[in-house]
Amino acid sequence: MADPAPERDGVPDPQYLDASRVVTGMAVFGRGRVAELTVPRILVLAVLGGGFITTGALFSVLLGTGIEPAGTRMLIEGFAFSAGFFFVVLSEAVLFTEANVVMPATLLTDRRIWPRVLRFWALAWLGNLAGAWLLGNLVAVAQVSPGEVLAGLGETVDAKLAHQQLGGAANWWRLVLSGILANWLVGMAAFFAFMGRTIIGKYIPVLLAVMLFVAAGFQHSPANMGFFSLYIAHGGDLDWLTALGWNIIPVGIGNMLGAALLVSIPYWYVFQHPAAASSTSA
Numbered sequence: 001m002a003d004p005a006p007e008r009d010g011v012p013d014p015q016y017l018d019a020s021r022v023v024t025g026m027a028v029f030g031r032g033r034v035a036e037l038t039v040p041r042i043l044v045l046a047v048l049g050g051g052f053i054t055t056g057a058l059f060s061v062l063l064g065t066g067i068e069p070a071g072t073r074m075l076i077e078g079f080a081f082s083a084g085f086f087f088v089v090l091s092e093a094v095l096f097t098e099a100n101v102v103m104p105a106t107l108l109t110d111r112r113i114w115p116r117v118l119r120f121w122a123l124a125w126l127g128n129l130a131g132a133w134l135l136g137n138l139v140a141v142a143q144v145s146p147g148e149v150l151a152g153l154g155e156t157v158d159a160k161l162a163h164q165q166l167g168g169a170a171n172w173w174r175l176v177l178s179g180i181l182a183n184w185l186v187g188m189a190a191f192f193a194f195m196g197r198t199i200i201g202k203y204i205p206v207l208l209a210v211m212l213f214v215a216a217g218f219q220h221s222p223a224n225m226g227f228f229s230l231y232i233a234h235g236g237d238l239d240w241l242t243a244l245g246w247n248i249i250p251v252g253i254g255n256m257l258g259a260a261l262l263v264s265i266p267y268w269y270v271f272q273h274p275a276a277a278s279s280t281s282a
Contacts, residue, residue, distance in 0.1 A: 042094060108268045129248075183263075
């Protein structure tokens with residue numbers, strides 16, 4: 001195996017990319033995705049992404065069941081869920097919340113390709129939902145889950161639908177805000193994944209960011225697709241209209257805003273904006 005950080009002139013290479021190179025790398029990666037991937041290929045990768053993130057949801061329920069106190073349980077659930085996100089990162093599957101970081105970075109450097117970017121965004125969301133639904137149903141058919149696991153899944157779903165129980169426009173917008181905060185952290189997880197130069201170098205910051213958003217209870221649209229798919233497939237008392245209208249859609253809007261406003265745009269402004277470049281050269 002090659003040395004991940006070879007020395008040149010006695011000075012080891014950095015073990016991670018600096019933030020300015022990450023911004024450029026995300027834009028280049030995004031342009032390649034929207035230019036080279038056809039609609040069927042995007043859908044296939046998005047279905048895989050939805051399936052991977054659902055495995056993370058399943059893993060978090062399995063590991064978190066029966067653990068007390070609540071803080072320890074949420075820590076374990078965050079650790080387990082990070083597996084699904086990292087599978088997406090390593091496999092280069094398509095995930096809606098990762099696209100929320102990469103696609104704005106792509107648009108900021110090349111606004112002419114916005115129709116392809118919008119197409120990619122829409123297909124990522126639809127494919128993730130299809131992948132989550134498919135895996136949730138496959139798990140329900142293949143496995144006989146213990147009652148305590150199903151009870152834990154029900155508790156997780158109830159927590160994600162707490163705003164729906166309260167009702168009203170204010171609580172709908174609170175879901176949007178929760179989605180903004182979630183994809184600030186998930187967006188930074190994607191940012192850190194670009195930054196790392198080894199698998200472990202990628203995973204450690206991803207793990208920390210994902211554990212934090214899970215422990216905080218912030219709302220993540222593809223993750224919730226996975227939890228709801230598992231719950232409904234196992235006979236849970238929930239319909240997709242409620243799941244979409246009172247979680248997946250408002251949370252998805254927040255996820256888009258959080259990644260763009262708190263990750264892509266600030267870093268692009270600091271490192272890639274023409275004014276920043278001219279001031280640096282001066």
